[in-house]
Amino acid sequence: MASPYEILGVDPDADEDEVSDAYRELVKEVHPDQGGSTEEFRAIQRAYERIQSGYQPGDEIRPAGTATARTQTAAADEEQEAEQTEPEGVKVEFLNYEAMESHGWQLTDDDLFEKAATDELGGEAYGYFYVEENETLLEAAEDEGYAWPFACRGGACTNCAVAIVDGEMPSPASHILPKELHDRGIRLSCIAAPTTDAKIVYNVKHLPAIRDLLLPASRFEQTSSTD
Numbered sequence: 348m349a350s351p352y353e354i355l356g357v358d359p360d361a362d363e364d365e366v367s368d369a370y371r372e373l374v375k376e377v378h379p380d381q382g383g384s385t386e387e388f389r390a391i392q393r394a395y396e397r398i399q400s401g402y403q404p405g406d407e408i409r410p411a412g413t414a415t416a417r418t419q420t421a422a423a424d425e426e427q428e429a430e431q432t433e434p435e436g437v438k439v440e441f442l443n444y445e446a447m448e449s450h451g452w453q454l455t456d457d458d459l460f461e462k463a464a465t466d467e468l469g470g471e472a473y474g475y476f477y478v479e480e481n482e483t484l485l486e487a488a489e490d491e492g493y494a495w496p497f498a499c500r501g502g503a504c505t506n507c508a509v510a511i512v513d514g515e516m517p518s519p520a521s522h523i524l525p526k527e528l529h530d531r532g533i534r535l536s537c538i539a540a541p542t543t544d545a546k547i548v549y550n551v552k553h554l555p556a557i558r559d560l561l562l563p564a565s566r567f568e569q570t571s572s573t574d
């Protein structure tokens with residue numbers, strides 16, 4: 348079985364930045380929105396997570412679900428340690444627009460996130476993560492293993508649009524969003540990040556007002572695979 352370093356295409360002695368850069372390039376290339384396969388995307392996520400959780404060259408690689416009692420104990424200890432460590436950055440609670448729609452909920456519902464929290468959605472539909480300084484919201488989501496939509500990664504297409512339900516998320520000066528949408532709390536996750544704890548609905552590219560601004564992901568394939 349290939350090592351996590353081999354899957355990411357980096358040397359075993361690569362530093363954190365090199366691993367992170369390689370991971371971000373690969374998830375861009377194999378993202379399901381860009382025509383990649385979900386299996387390949389997940390394999391790259393797992394490789395990155397293994398390196399992040401302390402994998403060393405020479406460590407045994409076991410298929411998912413075959414951890415020994417010792418490694419399970421070590422994992423439980425690490426989990427407990429992680430829980431005791433104060434996370435860095437601002438907390439983002441997220442909800443997938445498609446899950447919101449399928450439940451008949453609205454962006455304007457006062458109790459939108461309370462309903463999401465009590466509905467046991469989980470997975471890609473609902474959850475939270477932390478955004479560290481100098482990260483965009485999209486980068487932070489990808490670092491957590493989520494496949495949020497994107498295309499240009501440069502503020503030019505709206506595929507990565509999110510809606511801020513609570514919190515602050517300033518936009519850089521240059522982006523494609525009309526003022527009216529910006530005033531309604533729509534932001535581009537590829538070029539911005541919350542500056543406070545926030546509640547965010549992602550995948551809002553299906554909102555009619557945003558759909559009109561969408562440019563096809565294929566238009567950015569060259570950029571996405573080489574930038």
Ligand code: FES
Pocket residue numbers: 496497498499500501502503504505506507508535536537538
């Ligand atoms: S991915 Fe195109 S604006 Fe964010």
